[in-house]
Amino acid sequence: MSDSISLAEICISAASKAWKDDGEILATGIGLIPRIAAGLAKLTQNPDLMMTDGETYLISEPAPMGKRDVSYDQVEGYMSYSRVFDNLWGGKRHAMVTPTQIDCFGQTNISAIGDYTSPKVQLLGVRGFPGNFINHKNSIFIPNHSVKTFVNGEVDMVSGMGYKNKQLSNGKFEIKVVVTNLGVFDFNGTDNSLQLLSLHPGASVDDVKLNTGFEISISSETITPMPSEEELILIREVLDPQGIRNSIFGE
């Protein structure tokens, strides 16, 4: 089994460690890889995590990706959007999200690219990013590590705050981990700079430097740990039996 481990599976395993020490909070993985990773975290690292079915209900077992059998019903509680807001304003949440841009301060953008008055590319809008980043811990997944995502200078429209404004968050702002297609990072370098923690197999320090629009600390050149046999079984048979994860990198 382990000789055909995909990049998606390596990223899911690495990303799942983000929630390890969070205790009993709401884990929200937005997008394919973050969602499977949150599920894996609940099944391995931290069974106390709460999570939703992606809509309105808290569920006791992670919902598998793709079309689910109608018999799937693990509802344990209620989590309407109004309650999600109340929860996150209290700080009891850790989300993993995929911004379109991120900068050296950890500031993120999902609003618009280019001039704000008439954007070159209008995206979603800031959504909940301003509230999420000032109120609770977040992690980041970037499937396309490049100078277009890790931008030089500041992001075009700061949607999620960054380390340069950390003092405004009453101690709650933190980017726990950044997982990309090249490696695993955090913002615990000198003065909260982005630092490389590990490289995925096949990626080099040069790849990372070439594809990051700002200075990055290289604290380690170790290889990202491979998913364990247990993790692979959970990813492949429980969380994503239809293999939807493999679409993210065209594997």
Place this chain on the structure above:
Amino acid sequence: MDKVLTHDAVINDLSSGMTIGIGGWGARRKPMSLIRAICQSDLKDLTLVSYGGPDVGLLCAHKKVKKLIFGFVSLDMIPLEAHFRVSRQNNEIEVMELDEGMVQWGLRAAAMDLPFLPTRVGLGTDVLTHNPELKFVTSPYSDEENLVAMPALNLDVALLHVNKSDEKGNTQIVGPDPFFDELFARAATKTFISSEELVSTQELGGKEGAIFNRFERSLVTGVVHSAFGAHPTSCAPNYGFDMKHLKEYSDAAKSFEEYSSKYMNKTHEEYIDSVGGSEAIKNIPLPQF
């Protein structure tokens, strides 16, 4: 007491330049038959407050929007709203872009008849850069923390789609998430409801049904009976998103004429026939997320 109105009667009660709040969320439980009626009217220069979906996009496509107060505009399974994007990228609309929770806070302040509510949300972001009208307030307590004073979002009108209503405006939202419809109703001078079903008070289901009554009837100005009135958005538990239609609608951002001639400038009944009829909508499965 009889608050039952036609679509036309609601439109006659609106005027150009109004601030209109629209209930629902993204492509879920939007009062689309009322939105189409606005598109077909002479109304213009509207300010919209919305957790936006095709309501915002369709009004943008018909050049009805002067200003949009929003946190996002999305069709859910199609993440980016193509018509809204065209309006933004061509600088056709003013925007007040806010965090989703700031929108909630602004509606809540209006609902409570307060000038503002304090929050940390917005600090450290370009939400403040691009909305210089947002001011700050210092905590009067010993922490002396500097906070954003999120101003009340007072609405002239709220438009909401619900599952059931009686003619007095006792409404029920029985889908799992009532979103922020209650706050829209409380923030508005007048609230107009479109309802899947128009039933007698007895048929609302007594105590068990009353759990789904999310706001009281005194907030409701008028009720329009509009079966499948949320189409192409979802109205759980009655029907899901019409993905095929949403795709066609989204693709129409390149050229709106064909979509418009097929689906616009119709009565609600004609519209429902044009999109496949009530039986077809009834059979659209609820989405899984």
